[in-house]
Amino acid sequence: MPAVLLLPTGKALTVRTAADAFLDSLANPNTVRNYGIAVGKTADRVGEGRPLASVADDEIGEALELLWGSSAVNTWNARRGAVLSWTSWCTERGYDGPAVPAWAKRLPPPDSDTPVRSKMAIDRLIARREVHLREKTLWRMLYETCARSEEILDVNIEDLDLAGRRCPVKSKGAQPKVRRRGAVRADYVLETVFWDAGAARLLPRLLTGRTRGPVFVTHRRPGPGKMLSARDVCPDTGLARLSYGQARALLDQHTALAGPGTGWDLHEYRHSGLTHLGEQGASELMLMAKSRHKKAENVRRYFKPSPEAIAEVTSLLAPGDARR
Structure with missing residues (x-):
C-alpha cells in the first residue's frame, strides 16, 4: 500500500513543500525529470520558503517570463505546461495558491501565422x-520601430x-x-x-x-x-x-x-509593421535593415506587394505597342 503524504493546509504550505509533493505524485520518471526543471526553477524564483498562498498569479507569470521568455516556443510551452499542471494540482486538492495568469499564454508553433493587425485597427x-x-x-x-x-x-x-x-x-x-x-x-x-x-x-x-x-x-x-x-x-x-x-x-x-x-500579443506590432512595409513595396534589403534580421528567408514572409504593385509589374509583360 503506497504511503500517504499528509500536507499542511492554508498558509502553512510552502512553495517548496507544494512543489515536492506534486513531483512525488508523478509516476513516470521522465515526467518527473522534465517537470522538475520547470517547477523547481519557478519555485526558486518566487521564493521556495514562502507560504504558497502568498504568491500572486502575476508572480508565476513573471517567473516564467524571466526564466524562459526568450527561449524557443516549444521550450516555453513545455515549461509553462509543467507549471500549469503544478498549480492546477494544488487547486484540485484545495490548497490556496496561485495560477498561471492568462497573459502568460501558450504560444503558437513557429510555423503558424502570426496575426497581422490592420493599420486602422492599430490606430484606433x-x-x-x-x-x-x-x-x-x-x-x-513597437509598431513604428518594428523592434x-x-x-x-x-x-x-x-x-x-x-x-x-x-x-x-x-x-x-x-x-x-x-x-x-x-x-x-x-x-x-x-x-x-x-x-x-x-x-x-x-x-x-x-x-x-x-x-x-x-x-x-x-x-x-x-x-x-x-x-x-x-x-x-x-x-x-x-x-x-x-x-x-x-x-x-x-x-x-x-x-x-x-x-x-x-x-493581441506584443510581437504582433513588429509583425504587422513589417508586413505593412512589405505591402507598400519596401524592398527585401530595406525590410532586413528595418527588422535587423540577418537572413533573407526570415523577412520573405513580410514581402507582400500590394495588388496595385503587382498590376504595375504585370504591365511590363504587355506587348511593346500596348505600353506606348
Missing part, C-alpha cells in the same frame, strides 16, 4: 481614451535621440559565441532603431519631469522584497521598469474579446 486602439499614455507610446514605438518588445522595454531615457527619432537597443547578435568546454553564450550587440511622427509626438509627453532611468515604468514603486538593479529603477520617482509580462498583460486587457488571454 492607440487612440482610445481609456488607454494610458504609457501604453499608447509603447505600442506606437522586439524586450528591446524597447529595455531602453532608458538617456539612450533616446528625440531630435533624430532614434535610439540604440541591445539586440541578440547573429552568431552565438562559444565559451570554453563547448558552452554556447548568446552574444548581444547594439543596433539602432528608428521611429516616426506618431511616437515622436507621444514620447515628450510621457517623459515630462523625468530625464533619467527607464522610458517605460510601472505606476507603483516595487515592494521591499523585490531586488532590482539601479538601471531598472527611475532615480527621480523610484518607479521600476515595466516588465515584458506586465506590458503583455496590459495589451491583453485592452484587446481580449473572448476572455483573458485571448487578446
Whole structure:
C-alpha cells in the first residue's frame, strides 16, 4: 500500500513543500525529470520558503517570463505546461495558491501565422481614451520601430535621440559565441532603431519631469522584497521598469474579446509593421535593415506587394505597342 503524504493546509504550505509533493505524485520518471526543471526553477524564483498562498498569479507569470521568455516556443510551452499542471494540482486538492495568469499564454508553433493587425485597427486602439499614455507610446514605438518588445522595454531615457527619432537597443547578435568546454553564450550587440511622427509626438509627453532611468515604468514603486538593479529603477520617482509580462498583460486587457488571454500579443506590432512595409513595396534589403534580421528567408514572409504593385509589374509583360 503506497504511503500517504499528509500536507499542511492554508498558509502553512510552502512553495517548496507544494512543489515536492506534486513531483512525488508523478509516476513516470521522465515526467518527473522534465517537470522538475520547470517547477523547481519557478519555485526558486518566487521564493521556495514562502507560504504558497502568498504568491500572486502575476508572480508565476513573471517567473516564467524571466526564466524562459526568450527561449524557443516549444521550450516555453513545455515549461509553462509543467507549471500549469503544478498549480492546477494544488487547486484540485484545495490548497490556496496561485495560477498561471492568462497573459502568460501558450504560444503558437513557429510555423503558424502570426496575426497581422490592420493599420486602422492599430490606430484606433492607440487612440482610445481609456488607454494610458504609457501604453499608447509603447505600442506606437513597437509598431513604428518594428523592434522586439524586450528591446524597447529595455531602453532608458538617456539612450533616446528625440531630435533624430532614434535610439540604440541591445539586440541578440547573429552568431552565438562559444565559451570554453563547448558552452554556447548568446552574444548581444547594439543596433539602432528608428521611429516616426506618431511616437515622436507621444514620447515628450510621457517623459515630462523625468530625464533619467527607464522610458517605460510601472505606476507603483516595487515592494521591499523585490531586488532590482539601479538601471531598472527611475532615480527621480523610484518607479521600476515595466516588465515584458506586465506590458503583455496590459495589451491583453485592452484587446481580449473572448476572455483573458485571448487578446493581441506584443510581437504582433513588429509583425504587422513589417508586413505593412512589405505591402507598400519596401524592398527585401530595406525590410532586413528595418527588422535587423540577418537572413533573407526570415523577412520573405513580410514581402507582400500590394495588388496595385503587382498590376504595375504585370504591365511590363504587355506587348511593346500596348505600353506606348
